[in-house]
Amino acid sequence: MTPGARAAAAIAVLDRVLEGQPAEMALTNWGRANRYAGSGDRAAVRDIVFDVLRCKRSCAARGGALTGRGLVLGWARGGLGREALFDGQGHAPAPPGAGEAGRVPEGAEALDCPDWLEAPLRASLGADFEAVMAAMQERAPVFLRVNLARLLRGAAVAMLAAEGIEAVAHPLAASALEVRAGARKVQASAAYREGLVELQDAASQAVVEMLPLRDGMAVLDLCAGGGGKTLAMAARAGLRLWAHDAERRRMADLPVRAARAGVAVTLVDRPEAAGPFDLVLADVPCSGAGSWRRDPEGKWALTAARLAALREVQAGIMDRAAALVRPGGVLGYATCSLLDEENGAQVERFLARRDGWTLETARRFTPLDGGDGFFCAVLRRG
Numbered sequence: 001m002t003p004g005a006r007a008a009a010a011i012a013v014l015d016r017v018l019e020g021q022p023a024e025m026a027l028t029n030w031g032r033a034n035r036y037a038g039s040g041d042r043a044a045v046r047d048i049v050f051d052v053l054r055c056k057r058s059c060a061a062r063g064g065a066l067t068g069r070g071l072v073l074g075w076a077r078g079g080l081g082r083e084a085l086f087d088g089q090g091h092a093p094a095p096p097g098a099g100e101a102g103r104v105p106e107g108a109e110a111l112d113c114p115d116w117l118e119a120p121l122r123a124s125l126g127a128d129f130e131a132v133m134a135a136m137q138e139r140a141p142v143f144l145r146v147n148l149a150r151l152l153r154g155a156a157v158a159m160l161a162a163e164g165i166e167a168v169a170h171p172l173a174a175s176a177l178e179v180r181a182g183a184r185k186v187q188a189s190a191a192y193r194e195g196l197v198e199l200q201d202a203a204s205q206a207v208v209e210m211l212p213l214r215d216g217m218a219v220l221d222l223c224a225g226g227g228g229k230t231l232a233m234a235a236r237a238g239l240r241l242w243a244h245d246a247e248r249r250r251m252a253d254l255p256v257r258a259a260r261a262g263v264a265v266t267l268v269d270r271p272e273a274a275g276p277f278d279l280v281l282a283d284v285p286c287s288g289a290g291s292w293r294r295d296p297e298g299k300w301a302l303t304a305a306r307l308a309a310l311r312e313v314q315a316g317i318m319d320r321a322a323a324l325v326r327p328g329g330v331l332g333y334a335t336c337s338l339l340d341e342e343n344g345a346q347v348e349r350f351l352a353r354r355d356g357w358t359l360e361t362a363r364r365f366t367p368l369d370g371g372d373g374f375f376c377a378v379l380r381r382g
């Protein structure tokens, strides 16, 4: 496919997304209906679609319409020489018409921030608001977590290099590598297949490094999902590990991933029957504001009502987690949000309604630190 034909394909996919189809589904359907497209073509179309979705507001302004064509035209106008893709040659989109002049986006629109979120994000991020929102318009780097229980970081770099994957140490976490080239080869590499590296955001790794984990501790991952943090905790110390998720099917891959990493994790439906624990991690469901680079549809789908509902769920999970911590033990509260109401304010409300808990440490990470946006608070029960 020519670059122009790939832009036309992205237009078709984005039209489906604007009709309500999730982007991943629209891309899969497009790939099935266009078997001639090779893996390079599919990757290029996918990159355009996600580049556009991260910058949907500003692309619509530049392209003059909130349509697949308007969005891709806006994307083309945002990059040097890309507008030339609209030349109507072969399968390329037709040249822009008189009604497609577009305009220069301004303010929150230029930062691709939904209007209703500007005030809470400004309040949460302060002077970093503009820089963080600008970073959210870019692709996220690919990070790996080296399983330090089995391999040193330098040895992992060498092992990956031998398979054509260029990775460098990242300062955010002792286990973090940033992949600079060959990211598409990671999952087929020996290091990955043997459980020596996992795909995991650097800030997600840094959150786990904040937890005071020691050999022999009984630890529960209360919102384990796919188990990214469960496995990261297992690599830090010789733990007795339990994992729970309200939706058990989300943990479907965890036994395979744990076996690959060489660790034992017990999946539980009722953690109350297995506790109390020395440490409980509550990596709660949240707005996902910190991971909008990877999930840009989440940015546009979030509503005030959904955020309010999430706050209630988070408080409920914190209380459940607290009851599972033994006296003297630790509750780790984590989100991948940048919004204070899900982070610091949530911790303040917890401390106000419960006696005997103290805040040991808390930190917020933003994309300016390199990884996704995250928050983690370490709370100790007296």
Ligand SMILES: C[S@@+](CC[C@H](N)C(=O)[O-])C[C@H]1O[C@@H](n2cnc3c(N)ncnc32)[C@H](O)[C@@H]1O
Pocket: 222, 223, 224, 225, 226, 227, 228, 229, 230, 244, 245, 246, 247, 250, 283, 284, 285, 286, 313, 317
């Ligand atoms: C942020 S994700 C967890 C990500 C995971 N810890 C990781 O690092 O890969 C939040 C998880 O919480 C789960 N969840 C939602 N409500 C819950 C509840 N009330 N109790 C336990 N888990 C819940 C969701 O199913 C989801 O898998």
